[in-house]
Amino acid sequence: QKEVEQDPGPLSVPEGAIVSLNCTYSNSAFQYFMWYRQYSRKGPELLMYTYSSGNKEDGRFTAQVDKSSKYISLFIRDSQPSDSATYLCAMSAMTSYDKVIFGPGTSLSVIP
Amino acid sequence: SAVISQKPSRDICQRGTSLTIQCQVDSQVTMMFWYRQQPGQSLTLIATANQGSEATYESGFVIDKFPISRPNLTFSTLTVSNMSPEDSSIYLCSAPLWGTDTQYFGPGTRLTVL
Structure with a gap:
């Protein structure tokens, strides 16, 4: 079993839809949970960062963490x-940047 | 905001040669990381490079194949040695920037080995 698994996609939705990734x-030791967005031929950029369980909202984006599950x-x-990109979840036990394990990514296309 | 840059942005190399990738951060950082992203796959950590100490390599990566230098707090290099087509990947450096606890990435170096 891989440490981090992610819905493979690709996912294609119409503009205005609600997307769930x-x-x-x-690993139950993970405490730091991140979502990165990666556009084609670019490095990943941090979207959301959550410590432990709970919800976090930033504009149109909401991150949820359920450590029990x-x-x-x-x-x-x-x-x-413009949200069309690959979304990578990432997590770590130690800090938000050290020993970070990335998911395989989900490719999202938002169709105008 | 601080910027992380990489050189070269891409290269096509012959089997058996070596390529050195440079990573420059425009502020001082203690830790820098090197990742590999193989085609269609996610990021895999190669090593952690702290200034003033030897790089720490993850399982499956060795210093002879991926020597790393970290001469100061803003710069690091990763060399991909004796390349084979299996080394064709995007190589990314990253760092947590001072005063933050989040990791920022460079734009990546796209390497193709023929």
């Missing part, structure tokens, strides 16, 4: 064509 993990989600409301 999900990851599961096996070892499940994290990223919701995108009112999706835009």
Whole structure:
């Protein structure tokens, strides 16, 4: 079993839809949970960062962490064509930047 | 905001040669990381490079194949040695920037080995 698994996609949605991206993990020691967005031919950029369980909202993006189920989600409301990218979940036990394990990524296309 | 840059942005190399990738951060950072992203796959950590000490390599990566230098707090290099087509990947450096606890990435170096 991989440490971090992610819905493979690709995912294609119409503009304005609500998008749900999900990851599961096996290591109960993970405490730091991140979502990165990666556009084609670019490095990943940090979207959301959550410590431990709970929800965090930033504009159209909401990150949820359920440590009891070892499940994290990223919701995108009112999706835009500019949201078309690969979304990587990432997590760590130690800090938000050290020994970070990345999921395989979900490719999202938002169709105008 | 601080910027992480990499050189070269891409290269096509012959089997058996070596390529050195440079990573420059425009502020001082203690830790720098090197990742590999193989085609269609996610990021895999190669090593952690702290200034003033030997790089720490992850399982499956060795210093002879991926020597790393970290001469100061803003710069690091990763060399991909004796390359084979299996080394064709995007190589990314990253660092947590001072005053933050989040990791920022460079744009990556796209390497193709023929």
